Amino acid sequence: MALIGFVCAVVATPSLTMWPFVVQLLVLAVVAGLARLHPGRLLRGLAIEVPFVAFAFAMPFLATGDRITVAGLSVSVAGLWGAGTLLAKSTLGVLAALILAATTQRAEFVAGMQRLRLPSVLVEILSFMVRYLDVIAEQWHRMAIARTSRGFQARNPTSWSALSGAVGTGFIRAFERGERVHLAMLARGYSGALPEAIGAARAARPVEWGWAVLLVATSLTITSLSWGLA
Amino acid sequence: MTPVLAVRGLAYAYPDGRQALFGANLSIQRGERVALLGPNGAGKTTLALHLNGILTPGAGSVSVSGLPVTKPNLAEIRRRVGLVFQDPDDQLFLPTVAQDVAFGPANLGLRGAELEQRVQEALLAVGLPELRDRAPHHLSFGQRRRVALATVLAMRPEILVLDEPTSNLDPASRRELAEVLESLDVTVLMVTHDLPYALQLCPRSVILSDGVIVADGPTGELLADAELLAAHRLELPYGFSVV
Numbered sequence: 118m119a120l121i122g123f124v125c126a127v128v129a130t131p132s133l134t135m136w137p138f139v140v141q142l143l144v145l146a147v148v149a150g151l152a153r154l155h156p157g158r159l160l161r162g163l164a165i166e167v168p169f170v171a172f173a174f175a176m177p178f179l180a181t182g183d184r185i186t187v188a189g190l191s192v193s194v195a196g197l198w199g200a201g202t203l204l205a206k207s208t209l210g211v212l213a214a215l216i217l218a219a220t221t222q223r224a225e226f227v228a229g230m231q232r233l234r235l236p237s238v239l240v241e242i243l244s245f246m247v248r249y250l251d252v253i254a255e256q257w258h259r260m261a262i263a264r265t266s267r268g269f270q271a272r273n274p275t276s277w278s279a280l281s282g283a284v285g286t287g288f289i290r291a292f293e294r295g296e297r298v299h300l301a302m303l304a305r306g307y308s309g310a311l312p313e314a315i316g317a318a319r320a321a322r323p324v325e326w327g328w329a330v331l332l333v334a335t336s337l338t339i340t341s342l343s344w345g346l347a
Numbered sequence: 348m349t350p351v352l353a354v355r356g357l358a359y360a361y362p363d364g365r366q367a368l369f370g371a372n373l374s375i376q377r378g379e380r381v382a383l384l385g386p387n388g389a390g391k392t393t394l395a396l397h398l399n400g401i402l403t404p405g406a407g408s409v410s411v412s413g414l415p416v417t418k419p420n421l422a423e424i425r426r427r428v429g430l431v432f433q434d435p436d437d438q439l440f441l442p443t444v445a446q447d448v449a450f451g452p453a454n455l456g457l458r459g460a461e462l463e464q465r466v467q468e469a470l471l472a473v474g475l476p477e478l479r480d481r482a483p484h485h486l487s488f489g490q491r492r493r494v495a496l497a498t499v500l501a502m503r504p505e506i507l508v509l510d511e512p513t514s515n516l517d518p519a520s521r522r523e524l525a526e527v528l529e530s531l532d533v534t535v536l537m538v539t540h541d542l543p544y545a546l547q548l549c550p551r552s553v554i555l556s557d558g559v560i561v562a563d564g565p566t567g568e569l570l571a572d573a574e575l576l577a578a579h580r581l582e583l584p585y586g587f588s589v590v
């Protein structure tokens with residue numbers, strides 16, 4: 118649940134300054150430290166961000182046309198700054214999701230988000246991200262093994278074009294996966310919102326709420342500070 | 348008697364212009380188990396996606412127990428037609444098996460004890476009631492395939508459509524799946540190029556080739572016709588023969 122707060126705070130951060138992102142990164146680092154997560158694990162997780170973001174974005178686009186405005190929230194500023202901050206935001210979001218995925222039961226995660234009455238699109242994107250983390254990471258890993266088996270080494274600049282091709286392919290596969298998942302959902306009568314009835318899980322303990330509130334409060338403070346100074 | 352599935356003159360071209368179906372006809376009666384055979388690229392998956400209205404025909408029509416597959420009927424059509432996708436990772440997207448099995452019936456409006464009953468019944472039907480609280484991505488591939496089947500059975504469909512149910516299964520999982528399918532009291536259309544599996548499970552087969560149905564008859568007879576099979580790039584496994 119803190120993840121949502123954090124992601125919202127990150128998304129709401131003004132796009133013309135860089136420092137709030139750095140501070141928020143530090144906040145996440147502290148949280149990860151407290152949860153005793155290995156930094157290497159998080160970094161490896163980040164490597165899959167590219168197809169991952171594509172996948173997450175595939176869902177709302179495929180669902181219905183008017184939902185695109187939701188994504189518009191994070192891409193409203195044009196130009197380089199827009200692109201740069203979008204990247205920073207998604208990186209922070211993925212990092213936060215990774216930490217969360219490592220510390221929370223996935224079932225509770227989805228149910229928790231729904232109980233907060235968050236927009237269903239946001240809930241779905243985030244829960245899909247959590248679910249398909251493994252599938253996409255594994256696909257990515259298999260592609261890397263297949264490359265290596267054919268003698269590929271990512272050492273010299275000439276290999277970069279092959280790598281960028283691989284990133285493109287990974288991107289397309291993630292998108293197509295999103296499309297097939299969506300079709301499979303339609304086939305079972307999906308009509309735009311996950312039925313709440315299927316997400317039963319335990320409620321958060323007060324201590325956990327405390328931590329969640331603290332994290333959200335911290336990131337919100339940073340955000341408001343940066344608005345004040347911007 | 349009204350057939351459970353009636354496909355008439357079905358033609359379809361993908362948005363990129365590639366035409367996959369050229370007027371396919373198929374009729375299936377209640378209680379039948381039919382194999383839809385065809386080589387890769389024949390249009391089998393494309394046909395399956397028309398049966399519950401995921402794709403809309405360019406020409407021709409599909410109806411299920413007399414109800415035409417059209418936009419206003421889609422909710423009811425998707426209850427009647429249970430489509431099991433080829434890759435269980437496309438089908439299973441929720442954090443636990445039980446939640447995933449509940450997804451379909453919950454979309455139909457079931458809640459509480461009734462919903463729970465459906466989940467239990469479907470998991471029992473595939474022989475995996477003990478997996479209900481596990482995460483789908485931690486299961487073996489064979490288990491995931493059967494859970495994917497359960498997610499569709501939970502909607503109590505009138506006809507079950509399985510797209511390549513044996514792909515990537517080891518021999519034991521293949522046999523377990525066959526046992527489950529044999530135990531079900533439901534009309535089945537099984538899309539496959541696994542000919543022995545079709546022979547084992549489906550008394551009747553149709554062959555789809557280049558977007559049209561080119562043969563329809565008892566599975567044993569079709570598989571014994573070497574010329575017919577060769578003409579449509581279908582082959583029995585090495586050492587296998589039908590007598």
Ligand SMILES: Nc1ncnc2c1ncn2[C@@H]1O[C@H](COP(=O)(O)OP(=O)(O)O)[C@@H](O)[C@H]1O
Binds near residue numbers: 386
């Ligand atoms: N999304 C798509 N866009 C364009 N062409 C497609 C698409 N999906 C399948 N096709 C083409 O349609 C034909 C039939 O495909 P498909 O129904 O998947 O065959 P099968 O399931 O029998 O192997 C193939 O030639 C395939 O290349």
Ligand SMILES: [Mg+2]
Binds near residue numbers: 391392393510511
């Ligand atoms: Mg296919």
